[in-house]
Amino acid sequence: MNTNSGKVTLLSAGPGELDLLTLRAAKALAAADVVLLDDLANPEIVTLAPQARVIRVGKRGGCRSTPQAFIERLMRRYAQRGLHVVRVKGGEALLFGRAGEEIATLRDAGIPVEIVNGISSGFAAAAGLGISLTHRRHCHGVTFVTAHKEDHGEPDWAALAATRTTLAIYMGMRRIGSLATALLASLPADTPAAVVQWAGSVDERRLLTRLDRLAADATDAGFGSPAVILVGGAIGESVEPAWADGAVSGDEAAHACAA
Amino acid sequence: MNTNSGKVTLLSAGPGELDLLTLRAAKALAAADVVLLDDLANPEIVTLAPQARVIRVGKRGGCRSTPQAFIERLMRRYAQRGLHVVRVKGGEALLFGRAGEEIATLRDAGIPVEIVNGISSGFAAAAGLGISLTHRRHCHGVTFVTAHKEDHGEPDWAALAATRTTLAIYMGMRRIGSLATALLASLPADTPAAVVQWAGSVDERRLLTRLDRLAADATDAGFGSPAVILVGGAIGESVEPAWADGAVSGDEAAHACAA
Structure with a gap:
């Protein structure tokens, strides 16, 4: 049993x-002794923890990465010294x-x-598009799924499509072509689809299209990671409202790319 | 087109x-002229909008409810008078x-x-249980689904189970028996399951059990709405940690009830 006052806060940094x-997250950061910073989190978050020692522990991309075991050792080590460690994770930690x-x-x-919840990028993407993820005219739920093979194996796209829930696909940009093809085996070609890159950040970009043009439009418009791919009838409620910035429609994207 | 400065913020009040x-939500509340308050939101939220006129517009339960059309009329009316209306919705608005x-x-x-995201109770429930909703040993995603027939029709439980994602079922307490039975047709009896009532509030209560005992345990322990029902292998990672309050295990619940 731990006999000092060290602890770890797993903190969701949001999108x-x-x-x-x-x-609650802001309060935890203000009280942190050590901040372990994920590279998907906004680096400016450290301004909320001016007193803390900051250690960057990104894992994105493969190279220049910090092994998971090392991150876990760091957390243990500092907490066992009696320090309050805040492990900052992009989006929602859970x-x-x-x-x-x-x-x-x-x-x-x-x-x-201690676990502090946050906003996952799928919700921020929906806010940017001006839609509910579960508009009752279209569906009874939403499925958050990762397309990242190494972590979770390949999802069963047919089974996911069969739920008729809105799909919010994370880490899917590297295989957007194959996942769209797999979904087209189960869903109509004109199923509304969107890509939101850097959702909930100042760099947010949105693409509103349909499933059969999803991969081509996203590629033509230069969308890459990190992005959330959204598929389902509820996405079609978006009209890219006048009060939002950052929108690229499929046609505009193609035009901009051809120009 | 609106010619004055009125606007509406759809604000997620969290769990x-x-x-x-x-x-961002706190800032919007501080700037609100009118607050329309959902009855699933914590009523103390009005302390963050001391200058605003507060109108309670709950819809829970059926009786004493405010019709949706009336809520929408109120939002329009006040915004068209140039006021900043904050429509407070429990959990995540989207x-x-x-x-x-x-x-x-x-x-x-x-x-x-303007849409302001928030923490949905499913995430707060996972934080209370001390688990990731998508532990990679168990699944590649999580599905949020409502069991509320009037809004969305009955979900296809077999299709949802076939995704092998963690299921986070909202508004399911009134039909916990039938939905557990439906899921048992597709999932093993010992699939970990949990109920978290008032997740993310000071009244949070948690029940950790398995699918074949879910309905009986929840009933015995007196769990009711509002609650999130969680089903899937990832839920089994919970050990009801010593640092958390509010836990009731299935056995304790049965004992407490028999006593």
């Missing part, structure tokens, strides 16, 4: 803009990422863990 | 505790509820809409 952090492993490691070491 | 609001209809109504009236 980017700092005012999308919760009040959706994808390795929160499960980190919680288990800390629990095994007798280190108290 | 209950006020510090789970985002910084997950269930009627955000889709409200956005369409306001758009048709030429009223600017």
Whole structure:
């Protein structure tokens, strides 16, 4: 059992803009001794923890990465010295990422863990598009799924399509062509689809299209990671409202690319 | 087109505790002229909008309810008078509820809409249980689905089970028996399951059990709405950690009830 006052807060940094952090997250950052910073989180978040030692522990892309085991060792080490460690994770800590492993490691070491929820990029993407993810005219739910093979194996796209829920696909940009093809085996070609890159950040870009043009439009418009891909009837409620910035329609994207 | 400065903010109040609001939500409340308050939101949220006129517009339960059309009329009326209307919705505004209809109504009236994301109770429930919703040992995603027939029809439980995603079932307490039975046709009896009532509020209660005992345990322990039902292998990672309050295991619940 831990005999000092060290602890770890797994903190959801939300999708980017700092005012999308919760009040609880801001308070935890202000009290942090050490901040372990995920590279999907907005680096400006450290301004909310001016007193803390900041350690960058990104894992994106493969190279220049910090191994998961090393991150977990860092958390343990600092907490066991009695420090308040805030592990900042992009989006919502409990959706994808390795929160499960980190919680288990800390629990095994007798280190108290606090979890602070946040806004996942799929919700920020829906806000940017001006839509409910579960408009009752279209569906009874939404499925958040990762297309990242290494972490979770390939999803069963046919089974996911059969739910008729809105699909919010994370980490799918590298295989947008193959996943769209797989979904087209189960869903109509004109199923509304969207890509939102850097959702909920100042760099947000949105593409509104349909499933059969999803991959081509996203490629033509130069969309890449990190992005959320949204598929389903509810997405068709978006009209890219006048009060929003950052929208690219499929046609405009193609035009801009041809010019 | 709207010629004055009126607007509507669809504001996600999160699951209950006020510090789970985002910084952006707190700022919007502080600037509100009128607050339309959902009865699933924590009523203390009005302390963040001390200058605003507060109108309670709950719809829960059927009786004493405010019709949706009337809520939409109120939003339009106040915004068209040039006021900043903040429509407070429990949880995340873009997950269930009627955000889709409200956005369409306001758009048709030429009223600017801002959407402020928040924490949905399914994420707060996972935080209470100390688990990731998508532990990669178990699944590649999570499906949020409503069991509320009137709004969305009955979900296809077999199709949902076939995704092997974690299921986060909202508004399911009235039919917990029938939905558990339906899921048992597709999932093993010992599939981990949980109920979290008032997730993310000071009244949070948690029940950790398995699918074949879900309905009986929840009934025995007196769990009711509002609650999130969670089903899937990832839920089994919960060990009801020592640092959390409010836990009731299936056995304890049965014992407490028998006593």
